[in-house]
Each structure stands twice: as C-alpha cells, then as structure tokens.
Amino acid sequence: NKDWIxxxxxxxxxxxxxxxxxxxxxxxxxxxxxxxxxxDYAVRGPIVQRAVQIxxxxxxxxxxxxxxxxxxxxxxxxxxxxxxxxxxxxxMALCTYPLLLxxxxxxxxxxxxxxxxxQSCGGNSIGxxxxxxxxxxxxxxxxxxxxxRDGGIPSDPDNIYLTTGASDGIVTILKLLxxxxxxxxxxxxxxxxQYPLYSASIAELGAVQVNYYLNEEKCWSLDISELxxxxxxAREHCNPSVLCIINPGNPTGQVQSRQCIEDVIQFAAKENLxxxxxxxxxxxxxxxxxxxxxxxxxxxxxxxxxxxxxxxASFHSTSKxxxxxxxxxxxxxxxxxxxxxxxxxxxxxxxxxxxxxxxxQALMDLVVNSPQPGEPSHQTFxxxxxAEKAKLTEQILNTVPGIxxxxxxxxMYSFPRITLPERSINEAKAKGQAPDMFYCMKLLEETGxxxxxxSGFGQREGTYHxxxxxxxxxxxxxxxxxxxxxxxxxxxxxYS
Amino acid sequence: NKDWIxxxxxxxxxxxxxxxxxxxxxxxxxxxxxxxxxxDYAVRGPIVQRAVQIxxxxxxxxxxxxxxxxxxxxxxxxxxxxxxxxxxxxxMALCTYPLLLxxxxxxxxxxxxxxxxxQSCGGNSIGxxxxxxxxxxxxxxxxxxxxxRDGGIPSDPDNIYLTTGASDGIVTILKLLxxxxxxxxxxxxxxxxQYPLYSASIAELGAVQVNYYLNEEKCWSLDISELxxxxxxAREHCNPSVLCIINPGNPTGQVQSRQCIEDVIQFAAKENLxxxxxxxxxxxxxxxxxxxxxxxxxxxxxxxxxxxxxxxASFHSTSKxxxxxxxxxxxxxxxxxxxxxxxxxxxxxxxxxxxxxxxxQALMDLVVNSPQPGEPSHQTFxxxxxAEKAKLTEQILNTVPGIxxxxxxxxMYSFPRITLPERSINEAKAKGQAPDMFYCMKLLEETGxxxxxxSGFGQREGTYHxxxxxxxxxxxxxxxxxxxxxxxxxxxxxYS
Ligand SMILES: Cc1ncc(COP(=O)(O)O)c(C=O)c1O
Ligand SMILES: Cc1ncc(COP(=O)(O)O)c(C=O)c1O
Numbered sequence: 008n009k010d011w012i013x014x015x016x017x018x019x020x021x022x023x024x025x026x027x028x029x030x031x032x033x034x035x036x037x038x039x040x041x042x043x044x045x046x047d048y049a050v051r052g053p054i055v056q057r058a059v060q061i062x063x064x065x066x067x068x069x070x071x072x073x074x075x076x077x078x079x080x081x082x083x084x085x086x087x088x089x090x091x092x093x094x095x096x097x098x099m100a101l102c103t104y105p106l107l108l109x110x111x112x113x114x115x116x117x118x119x120x121x122x123x124x125x126q127s128c129g130g131n132s133i134g135x136x137x138x139x140x141x142x143x144x145x146x147x148x149x150x151x152x153x154x155x156r157d158g159g160i161p162s163d164p165d166n167i168y169l170t171t172g173a174s175d176g177i178v179t180i181l182k183l184l185x186x187x188x189x190x191x192x193x194x195x196x197x198x199x200x201q202y203p204l205y206s207a208s209i210a211e212l213g214a215v216q217v218n219y220y221l222n223e224e225k226c227w228s229l230d231i232s233e234l235x236x237x238x239x240x241a242r243e244h245c246n247p248s249v250l251c252i253i254n255p256g257n258p259t260g261q262v263q264s265r266q267c268i269e270d271v272i273q274f275a276a277k278e279n280l281x282x283x284x285x286x287x288x289x290x291x292x293x294x295x296x297x298x299x300x301x302x303x304x305x306x307x308x309x310x311x312x313x314x315x316x317x318x319x320a321s322f323h324s325t326s327k328x329x330x331x332x333x334x335x336x337x338x339x340x341x342x343x344x345x346x347x348x349x350x351x352x353x354x355x356x357x358x359x360x361x362x363x364x365x366x367x368q369a370l371m372d373l374v375v376n377s378p379q380p381g382e383p384s385h386q387t388f389x390x391x392x393x394a395e396k397a398k399l400t401e402q403i404l405n406t407v408p409g410i411x412x413x414x415x416x417x418x419m420y421s422f423p424r425i426t427l428p429e430r431s432i433n434e435a436k437a438k439g440q441a442p443d444m445f446y447c448m449k450l451l452e453e454t455g456x457x458x459x460x461x462s463g464f465g466q467r468e469g470t471y472h473x474x475x476x477x478x479x480x481x482x483x484x485x486x487x488x489x490x491x492x493x494x495x496x497x498x499x500x501x502y503s
Numbered sequence: 504n505k506d507w508i509x510x511x512x513x514x515x516x517x518x519x520x521x522x523x524x525x526x527x528x529x530x531x532x533x534x535x536x537x538x539x540x541x542x543d544y545a546v547r548g549p550i551v552q553r554a555v556q557i558x559x560x561x562x563x564x565x566x567x568x569x570x571x572x573x574x575x576x577x578x579x580x581x582x583x584x585x586x587x588x589x590x591x592x593x594x595m596a597l598c599t600y601p602l603l604l605x606x607x608x609x610x611x612x613x614x615x616x617x618x619x620x621x622q623s624c625g626g627n628s629i630g631x632x633x634x635x636x637x638x639x640x641x642x643x644x645x646x647x648x649x650x651x652r653d654g655g656i657p658s659d660p661d662n663i664y665l666t667t668g669a670s671d672g673i674v675t676i677l678k679l680l681x682x683x684x685x686x687x688x689x690x691x692x693x694x695x696x697q698y699p700l701y702s703a704s705i706a707e708l709g710a711v712q713v714n715y716y717l718n719e720e721k722c723w724s725l726d727i728s729e730l731x732x733x734x735x736x737a738r739e740h741c742n743p744s745v746l747c748i749i750n751p752g753n754p755t756g757q758v759q760s761r762q763c764i765e766d767v768i769q770f771a772a773k774e775n776l777x778x779x780x781x782x783x784x785x786x787x788x789x790x791x792x793x794x795x796x797x798x799x800x801x802x803x804x805x806x807x808x809x810x811x812x813x814x815x816a817s818f819h820s821t822s823k824x825x826x827x828x829x830x831x832x833x834x835x836x837x838x839x840x841x842x843x844x845x846x847x848x849x850x851x852x853x854x855x856x857x858x859x860x861x862x863x864q865a866l867m868d869l870v871v872n873s874p875q876p877g878e879p880s881h882q883t884f885x886x887x888x889x890a891e892k893a894k895l896t897e898q899i900l901n902t903v904p905g906i907x908x909x910x911x912x913x914x915m916y917s918f919p920r921i922t923l924p925e926r927s928i929n930e931a932k933a934k935g936q937a938p939d940m941f942y943c944m945k946l947l948e949e950t951g952x953x954x955x956x957x958s959g960f961g962q963r964e965g966t967y968h969x970x971x972x973x974x975x976x977x978x979x980x981x982x983x984x985x986x987x988x989x990x991x992x993x994x995x996x997x998y999s
Binding site: 032033034035036038039040041043044046048059081083084085086087088089091096097099100101103104107110112128129130132133134135136137138171172174175178182183184185186204207208211248249279280281318326330331332333334335336344345346348349352355356358359360361362363364365366367 | 528529530531532534535536537539540542544555577579580581582583584585587592593595596599600603606608624625626628629630631632633634667668670671674678679680681682699700703704707744745775776777814822826827828829830831832840841842844845848851852854855856857858859860861862863
C-alpha cells in the first residue's frame with residue numbers, strides 16, 4: 008500500500024526535525040471496517056457506473072453504435088417513464104403546501120385525505136419529526152389494509168413499524184437477530200438467486216450467509232428438501248436462526264403456491280427459525296393461475312399451534328406495485344409473535360434515527376387506502392398492467408437459441424439463463440471477470456442496454472443468467488428484446 | 504425468563520407425544536443482539552413515552568393540574584408551531600405535482616427551481632430512485648454553498664453525499680471507522696454532554712465510547728488538555744481513531760471560537776484522529792460576539808500541512824436552522840482527504856439502501872440555495888430569530904435559586920445545571936432512577952412540561968441538568984419558564 012509506506016517514511020522524517028509528525032491516513036482500505044469491504048451490491052455496481060459514464064459520453068457527442076442507454080437494471084417504474092398516479096401526487100402536494108386546500112381544483116376526497124394526514128402530524132406539518140414507529144393514523148390504516156387483504160385476520164397497529172423503504176425494515180430486523188461468535192454466529196438463510204440487499208446486509212453485520220437454491224427447472228420454486236440440506240450443512244459451522252423468503256421473487260419473478268408457503272412455515276416452526284417474508288411485490292402478480300398468499304394469512308389459517316408461535320416479520324414498500332414511488336422511501340413492516348421485550352428494543356432502536364421520512368409515510372397511507380369506487384378520485388386511479396410485458400419478454404427470449412426464460416409470474420423481472428461459449432468464459436476468467444459480467448459489459452458497450460449479471464444475485468455454479476426489468480414501455484421493451492436477441496446470436500458466433 | 508421456561512417444558516411434552524416440537528421463541532431478550540440492548544436514546548425515552556400517554560389521558564378527560572403537555576424535549580420547530588417557509592413548500596409542491604407548473608399562482612423563481620430539480624430526476628419524477636450519492640445538481644449546489652460559506656475555499660461535488668437526515672451520515676461514517684477487537688477496537692471520542700445519537704450508534708456498532716468533558720464553568724468550552732487526558736486514558740484499552748465535535752453544541756448551546764477549532768485540528772493532526780464535525784446548527788448562532796466557523800474553512804486556512812492531510816467529515820441537515828424541516832429527512836455530508844479506496848467503499852455502502860429520500864434531497868437543495876434579493880420569493884423567505892428566546896431563557900432560569908444556566912450562544916437548547924436536595928437524590932436512587940430523571944418525571948406529572956434529564960446526554964458525576972429547547976413561541980416559552988421556576992422552588996422545599 009503506497010499511501011501507508013509514504014506515511015511511515017514521512018513520520019520518521021518529520022520527527023527527526025522535531026516538526027509535526029505525519030502519519031498515514033487514519034482511515035484506509037487496510038484500517039477500515041473489513042465487513043464493509045465484503046459488501047457487494049450488484050444492482051448499482053460497475054455495470055451501472057459504466058452505463059452512467061456512457062450516457063455522459065453520448066451527451067458530449069461521442070459516437071456509439073446506439074443512440075441511448077436503456078437501463079433495465081433496476082425496478083424503477085418512474086425512471087422507465089411510468090407516470091405517477093394523480094391521486095397520490097395531489098394528496099402529497101396538499102400535505103406539502105396546505106394553502107392548496109383552498110383551491111377548488113382539487114377533489115374533496117383528495118382534500119380530506121390530506122387534512123387527515125396533516126392532523127396527525129406535529130404542528131400539522133409533515134416537516135415535524137413523527138413518532139419513531141411512524142404516524143399513528145398511518146399505522147392504523149396499514150393494519151386495516153392487512154386485515155382486509157388477509158380476509159379478516161386481525162392486524163394490530165402496534166405491530167406495524169413504518170420504515171425508510173423496505174430496505175430499512177429488513178436491515179433493522181437482521182440487526183436484532185445478529186449475535187454470537189464463531190459456531191454460535193447467526194446464520195441467515197437466503198434464496199439463491201437473491202435480492203443483493205440480503206447478502207450485503209449480512210456481510211456488513213458480519214453474520215453468516217446460508218444459501219438455499221431455488222429450483223430453476225421447476226420455475227424457481229422452493230423445495231423443502233433443499234431448505235433441509237442447507238440448514239443441516241449450516242448447523243455444522245453457525246447458528247442458523249432466520250429464514251428469508253422473497254415472494255413474489257426478485258430476481259426470479261416466481262410466485263409461490265399456498266402449499267409451498269404452508270410447508271415453509273411448518274419447516275420454520277419445526278426448526279425454530281424466525282421468518283422474514285419480503286412481500287414488496289404483493290400487488291405485482293399477473294400470471295394466470297397465480298395468486299399472492301401472504302405468509303401472515305397462511306400462518307393464521309394453519310391454526311393456533313402455528314399462529315401463536317411462529318415469529319414473522321413481513322415487509323412492504325411504496326417502491327413497487329402499481330405506484331412505483333421509489334424516491335419517497337416509504338415502507339412498513341408487520342411483526343408477528345415478537346417477544347414483547349424484543350419489541351421494546353426494536354422501538355428503541357428505530358428511535359435513534361428519529362423517524363422515517365414523513366412524505367414516505369403519507370404515501371404509504373395512500374397506497375394501503377386507495378380511492379374506492381364512488382369516491383371522486385377513483386377514475387384517475389389506474390393500475391398499470393404488466394402481464395402483457397411479462398408474456399412478451401418470456402416469448403421473445405425463448406425464441407433465442409442459448410437463452411431460456413421461465414415464465415414471469417410476478418414482481419417485475421425476468422432472470423433468463425444464458426448459455427455462454429467456452430471461449431468467452433475463458434476470456435472473462437483471464438480478465439478476472441465473471442463470465443456473465445463480461446457478457447453484460449459487452450452488451451452495454453455494443454447496444455446501450457444495461458442489465459445486471461446473474462453473478463450479482465447468486466446462481467448455481469456453472470450456470471449464467473442476467474436480470475432485466477420488464478418495466479420499459481412496450482415499444483422500448485420490444486426494441487430492447489430484439490437488440491438483445493441479435494447481440495446474443497452475434498456473441499455466440501464470435502466466441503464459438 | 505418465564506417465556507423460556509414455558510418453551511422448554513412444552514418441548515418435552517410435545518416430543519413425548521410425537522407432535523410438533525415446541526421450542527421457545529427464536530428472538531428473545533436473551534438471544535438478541537446484545538449491542539442493541541446497550542443502546543440508550545434519551546431524547547425519545549421513558550419521559551417522552553409518559554408524555555404521550557398523558558396527552559391521551561387529557562384527551563379522554565382525565566383531570567390533571569394542567570391543560571396541555573408542552574414538549575420541550577426535542578428540537579422540532581414545526582411541532583412547536585413554527586410555520587414552514589412558503590418558498591420551500593411551494594417548490595416542493597410543484598416537484599410533487601408538476602401539473603401545478605401551469606398554475607399562475609406560483610412565482611417564476613419557484614417554477615424554475617422545481618423544473619431544475621425535476622430535470623435531474625429519473626423520468627423527471629421525484630418518485631424515481633436517485634443515484635445513491637444523491638441527485639447530481641443538488642450535490643453541485645451544496646458544493647457551491649460550502650464554497651460561498653467558506654470564503655471561496657473550493658468544495659468538490661464528488662465529496663458530497665446526500666443523506667437521510669444528518670443521523671444517517673453520522674452513522675455511516677462511524678460504520679466505516681469501526682474495526683478491531685479488544686485493545687485494537689475503534690475508540691470514538693465524544694463530548695460529554697453529547698447528543699445521544701453518538702453514544703447509541705457507538706453501542707450498536709460495539710465500538711468504544713471515549714468521553715471528553717466540556718468545561719461547564721467556561722460556558723461549555725472545549726479544553727485541549729481534557730482531550731489529551733481522555734485520549735491518553737483511552738489508549739490503555741482501545742484504539743481511539745476518531746474525534747467527534749458538535750458545534751454549535753447540542754445539548755449545551757455553546758459556539759466554539761476559531762482558536763478552539765484550530766487547536767482541535769492541530770490536536771487531531773498530531774494524534775492521527777479522523778475528525779467528525781457535526782455542524783447541523785451552523786445557521787443557529789445568535790449570541791453577540793459569536794460566529795460560526797466551519798472546520799473545513801479553519802482547516803484550509805491553516806495551510807497545506809493540515810489541509811492536505813487531516814481527514815474530516817462534516818454534517819448538515821434540513822432539520823435545524825431557520826427551516827426546521829425535520830420530517831423530510833434531508834441532509835448532506837462533505838468528506839475531506841478521504842482515501843480514494845475508502846471513498847469507493849463508502850459509495851458502495853450507501854448504495855445498499857438505494858438512495859436517500861428524493862423530497863429531502865430537493866429540500867436540501869433549496870436550503871443551500873435560498874432565494875436571493877431580487878428574486879420574487881425573497882420576500883416570503885423570512886428567517887426566524889431565536890436570539891430573543893435564548894436571552895429570555897437564560898435570564899429567567901438564572902433568577903431561580905438552585906438553577907444556573909450558561910448563555911445560549913447557538914443551536915436551540917439550554918442545558919441548565921440544577922441543584923437537587925439530598926433527600927430527592929436518595930428517593931430517586933431507592934427507585935432505581937437517575938435523580939434528574941426523577942425530577943423531570945415529577946415536573947411532567949405536575950406541570951405537563953416535558954424535558955430531557957441531563958443523564959440522557961452525560962454529565963460530570965454528581966452534577967444534574969436538564970435539556971430544554973428554546974423553540975416554543977415566546978408566550979408559551981414564558982409560561983413554561985415560569986411554571987418551571989415555581990416547580991423548582993416547590994420541589995426544593997418539599998425535599999429539604
Ligand atoms: C425483493 C426486494 N426487497 C426489498 C427491496 C427494497 O425496496 P425499497 O427499499 O425501495 O422499499 C427491493 C427493491 O428492489 C426488492 O426488490
Ligand atoms: C447535534 C445533532 N446532530 C444530528 C442531529 C440529527 O438530525 P437529523 O437526522 O434530523 O438531520 C441532531 C438532531 O437533533 C442534532 O442535534
């Protein structure tokens with residue numbers, strides 16, 4: 008390390024002269040938190056950094072074989088051109104600038120929503136800190152939403168914590184669970200492929216990542232025998248105490264059956280695992296024959312033997328579904344069967360950062376409490392259909408020799424498997440790159456399409472994938488898919 | 504632990520019957536992360552919880568010796584009745600609901616600001632995720648602000664990270680610095696009294712808290728000899744590598760002199776300490792003869808020997824100053840002389856949570872870039888004067904025998920010392936309460952005034968204090984101070 012050597016020699020020099028001693032930097036790659044160094048976050052990694060750079064180059068007039076960068080690396084509806092939902096934004100504008108409450112441009116239901124939210128804010132302003140667990144009336148509305156969604160199974164507002172996006176809630180629960188040393192260290196079971204927030208947070212906390220593989224051959228389903236294998240292996244070297252499930256899946260787009268969820272809950276009960284159910288895509292289910300079943304509902308339908316025992320945290324967000332309001336960083340979690348002492352600790356822990364953003368909380372309220380038929384704003388409130396895009400993606404990709412794509416049942420991504428020629432794999436390895444990173448980087452340079460390599464999410468050894476979001480407008484999505492097809496054929500030829 | 508015993512006996516019973524084994528909970532006070540248990544956060548602790556309860560009781564018609572709870576426990580301007588600044592809220596409303604850009608109710612400069620912010624958002628929507636470091640144009644505006652503030656000393660937008668309130672930035676930098684085990688464990692030097700975010704984050708990370716005491720006799724000033732003492736003592740058992748300064752001070756309200764800041768920088772350079780300068784109250788300086796000097800500016804004025812070497816992170820927020828927009832969770836940090844590899848790690852780390860809230864980022868932009876004379880909105884843009892309230896607080900409190908209050912030079916709190924009768928101290932100890940917690944709890948029950956006991960911030964052994972914000976409207980502040988005076992006299996009599 009150049010810096011360090013320089014630091015030391017300077018120190019000797021300066022001390023001999025009696026002047027200010029000059030040590031190296033305090034904080035260097037060598038002295039910093041080693042867990043942070045282990046963190047990986049592919050969705051915003053080198054591919055995306057290069058894409059941003061290419062955009063700048065295009066602006067500066069650098070010639071490329073394409074006109075624009077198409078970022079299909081992240082599930083960000085507005086960035087892909089989806090318009091915000093009028094009702095949401097009207098209420099938010101009134102909360103922000105309450106003088107607009109006197110403007111007859113806005114429908115009555117919009118005004119009533121804004122008034123109700125403002126009344127539960129300190130000083131009637133969303134500029135005040137809220138309680139750390141989140142605004143009271145929002146937590147009540149969330150509980151009512153869950154109760155409706157789950158066919159009347161009760162939800163207690165005291166179990167609802169509003170969060171800064173779902174990310175914040177997930178990290179907070181992992182923090183509570185993180186303990187032990189060596190063989191007693193907390194093991195966190197996550198699916199492979201996974202959403203990289205999980206592996207990143209586990210690395211940062213110094214917990215142990217315990218992988219279980221989804222079954223690509225069966226449309227990314229979850230096999231209990233694989234959970235069992237994974238758990239047994241992990242118990243040799245750590246203390247696996249928490250099982251994370253993403254349903255509908257990211258990056259894999261599958262939707263779990265009710266039976267599968269019941270099996271998972273039974274498994275968690277038997278093996279004494281805390282369940283974390285990442286259900287941020289609960290409104291993004293569109294394949295025929297698929298339906299969203301919440302872990303909470305299935306748990307309670309399994310009877311008191313389970314519903315009074317299994318510890319569960321479920322996460323939701325304003326970022327996904329039909330609203331796609333990522334920038335507001337709204338979210339909630341519901342905790343079930345959490346030990347009261349632990350809950351008190353959780354409440355204390357979240358208070359250290361004061362509160363989640365108030366506008367995100369207000370937006371969460373609107374999401375769980377959208378205009379009903381008969382209310383003036385019901386007409387402006389339109390959900391976006393992704394089913395067609397999901398089908399289109401699957402169909403076009405499956406026409407390409409060397410690409411095979413499972414049906415996209417839910418969420419907003421496809422995660423197709425790609426066959427890479429041996430020569431390209433060798434060339435990638437010689438460069439110290441994952442073979443699918445090599446592929447995606449070439450794709451970006453030649454077509455402007457920005458995808459995330461499968462290696463960023465995890466995949467079975469020797470298989471290669473990429474993740475692409477299906478969110479672009481249909482026209483653009485078609486262009487993207489056809490360019491991809493062409494590229495893949497060319498790439499395969501070039502390296503065969 | 505009742506729960507645990509129940510769990511174990513159930514397990515035996517169930518196993519004998521061959522049914523589902525029933526272990527205790529996975530996550531209990533005994534099994535959870537022990538560092539989280541050590542976290543303390545007084546500003547939102549038991550006093551505040553009781554205050555919320557009393558408010559509910561009042562609403563339900565329970566008779567109390569007072570009509571309302573006055574929450575002077577937290578620096579939250581809007582909750583105290585301060586009106587949001589029109590200009591800020593107009594721009595934010597337009598960013599939220601861009602159709603208002605066509606409304607001639609809004610001044611041109613408001614529209615231009617909103618357009619500029621929207622243009623740098625993905626899909627022109629604040630509902631899109633932003634880059635993890637924060638919106639480009641906002642980071643540029645922040646850098647320009649710093650440069651103006653510091654008399655032209657350059658600021659690089661690449662060194663600016665937008666954050667979810669200052670809290671987020673502070674925790675993130677502490678995370679990077681946190682390393683080692685036992686005697687090599689990172690020691691974090693913090694002032695006593697301190698803002699409890701620091702002790703809480705240090706506890707959560709498992710780092711070592713290293714106290715240095717501010718000099719109450721000299722208006723809470725910082726003595727280098729005390730820093731030296733504290734550092735030397737800490738080196739016996741850990742690796743102190745970071746020095747945190749809050750200027751202007753919370754809870755102590757002092758403003759540091761330029762000389763003091765220079766001495767601190769010299770000390771940090773000599774002892775190889777990373778500097779964290781919490782400057783969220785930089786616009787809240789009102790005592791005559793006091794002025795805000797940023798650490799960055801003083802560092803660069805000390806010449807290249809220092810400015811090219813000392814590592815510094817400085818924090819700012821939308822929550823404080825004249826705007827008091829706490830609920831939006833906006834903030835930034837500037838990092839100086841950070842090792843490039845560490846900076847890359849920092850950028851990666853913040854990307855795991857995707858981005859800070861976009862509305863908070865937009866607001867930060869307006870704060871650092873407020874309307875200038877000549878712009879249409881300059882007139883509606885009025886700063887609030889706290890100088891009068893600071894004087895009033897100091898004057899009234901110092902008329903009470905047994906209360907002694909330093910001048911409030913900056914920030915928005917006073918931290919008076921109180922003399923407590925021996926008998927009250929004994930009674931508190933018998934109850935297992937800190938004596939100033941006992942005092943504040945009684946004050947709350949009898950008068951409805953909610954303050955935070957000094958023990959929540961740290962204080963010299965055997966001294967007692969409370970923190971109160973000076974933000975309430977002048978009328979209410981006078982009532983509060985007079986009630987406090989009366990209470991203190993009664994309390995002293997009762998326990999003498
Ligand atoms: C499965 C999953 N969980 C959590 C998140 C985090 O979302 P946010 O923090 O924006 O709510 C995402 C975002 O893409 C996700 O895909
Ligand atoms: C000294 C100090 N630093 C940081 C903060 C955190 O403020 P925020 O996270 O709202 O920006 C506060 C809040 O009171 C404070 O007083």
